[in-house]
Amino acid sequence: MSTDTVPAVIRIGKGLGRTIVVVVALLHLGIGPTGPPVVIESPPTASSADTDSTEEKIYCYVELSTGGASFYVTINDTPFMQATSAGGEAMSSPVNVRLVGENNELRVVAGPTMKSDSSGLTTPEDARLSGSVSLYRKGQLTGTQAGEEITTFSLQDTIEARREEKRQSFLNRMEEAPPEEKKELADREEELTSVSFPIEMTVRFDSPKTPSFAGHLTKAPVIEDTTALKDYAVKLRNLMRRQDTREIYEEMKVKNRDYNLAYYESDGYEWWKKHLEGKYFESGLRTDFNREDIGLRPLLDGRLWEVYVENGEPDEPWDPTGRKFFKTRGEDGTIWSMRVIVGRVDGELCIVR
Numbered sequence: 001m002s003t004d005t006v007p008a009v010i011r012i013g014k015g016l017g018r019t020i021v022v023v024v025a026l027l028h029l030g031i032g033p034t035g036p037p038v039v040i041e042s043p044p045t046a047s048s049a050d051t052d053s054t055e056e057k058i059y060c061y062v063e064l065s066t067g068g069a070s071f072y073v074t075i076n077d078t079p080f081m082q083a084t085s086a087g088g089e090a091m092s093s094p095v096n097v098r099l100v101g102e103n104n105e106l107r108v109v110a111g112p113t114m115k116s117d118s119s120g121l122t123t124p125e126d127a128r129l130s131g132s133v134s135l136y137r138k139g140q141l142t143g144t145q146a147g148e149e150i151t152t153f154s155l156q157d158t159i160e161a162r163r164e165e166k167r168q169s170f171l172n173r174m175e176e177a178p179p180e181e182k183k184e185l186a187d188r189e190e191e192l193t194s195v196s197f198p199i200e201m202t203v204r205f206d207s208p209k210t211p212s213f214a215g216h217l218t219k220a221p222v223i224e225d226t227t228a229l230k231d232y233a234v235k236l237r238n239l240m241r242r243q244d245t246r247e248i249y250e251e252m253k254v255k256n257r258d259y260n261l262a263y264y265e266s267d268g269y270e271w272w273k274k275h276l277e278g279k280y281f282e283s284g285l286r287t288d289f290n291r292e293d294i295g296l297r298p299l300l301d302g303r304l305w306e307v308y309v310e311n312g313e314p315d316e317p318w319d320p321t322g323r324k325f326f327k328t329r330g331e332d333g334t335i336w337s338m339r340v341i342v343g344r345v346d347g348e349l350c351i352v353r
Contacts, residue, residue, distance in 0.1 A: 068126035096262035101212030111318030129155035284329035
């Protein structure tokens with residue numbers, strides 16, 4: 001299971017686990033390891049867990065338990081989590097920086113994965129995803145009744161509702177069909193009433209107790225100039241090649257500011273410089289790609305764009321293609337990666353998530 005961002009991300013083998021809500025540095029801004037040998041999505045800025053604050057922050061957590069399929073989860077059309085597991089996985093992660101106040105949209109797309117015994121691909125009958133959106137205060141245990149539950153959801157309920165809709169549609173067709181067509185329709189009952197991948201589920205919820213970032217998300221200006229986006233991506237790659245920590249940090253100032261408001265005040269540039277040099281540069285930051293290798297994926301109807309590196313893999317709705325823009329070769333034994341999502345703020349392109 002792979003996620004992007006936040007102060008605390010807890011992954012557990014099976015079931016929804018419990019963890020104390022503490023704001024820890026490692027996953028603050030989506031910087032971390034991502035796969036064997038060790039992969040972490042980690043942050044460009046972070047601070048100590050005991051940062052003093054005169055105003056108690058509320059943390060909105062999405063808690064998920066998945067299995068039997070591949071899943072791609074977005075919150076307000078920004079990537080939140082990918083998971084592929086025939087068995088079971090669980091995660092609990094705060095999502096404050098993705099929220100827009102009213103009518104937040106959590107969207108799940110499910111697709112097949114290889115069965116545990118490698119006998120073939122899983123089916124919708126194998127797919128399992130359940131979850132909740134809850135509010136917690138610092139020090140409370142997630143996965144317990146301590147938080148304020150906003151909503152719960154289940155993919156199985158969605159599949160069953162979809163199956164019932166298709167069955168009702170089939171029965172209506174049978175009733176309206178002329179006698180000579182009824183047998184043909186009856187022979188196709190399983191085909192016409194079964195649910196197949198991809199399966200989509202949308203959950204909507206309000207978040208009045210946490211800051212709204214609609215200005216940088218759902219209400220951001222639309223970007224139509226893809227040439228300018230490619231130019232900007234090349235600029236970022238060149239900064240990576242020069243290992244220019246100061247300029248990379250400046251390109252992330254909007255993202256950093258939003259994360260500070262969402263979670264806690266960071267230690268700023270010095271932390272970022274140490275993290276980038278000690279993790280990304282030491283592990284071998286990958287810059288071995290050209291302009292034509294850069295992919296652009298529109299989010300929020302083109303208000304934001306994910307910049308990634310093409311890898312030649314097929315693009316499935318439950319498994320978007322490409323590798324993350326900031327990614328290391330794992331020369332120190334750990335592969336670090338971070339998504340780059342670009343928006344326009346005050347007329348300038350910059351990294352916003």
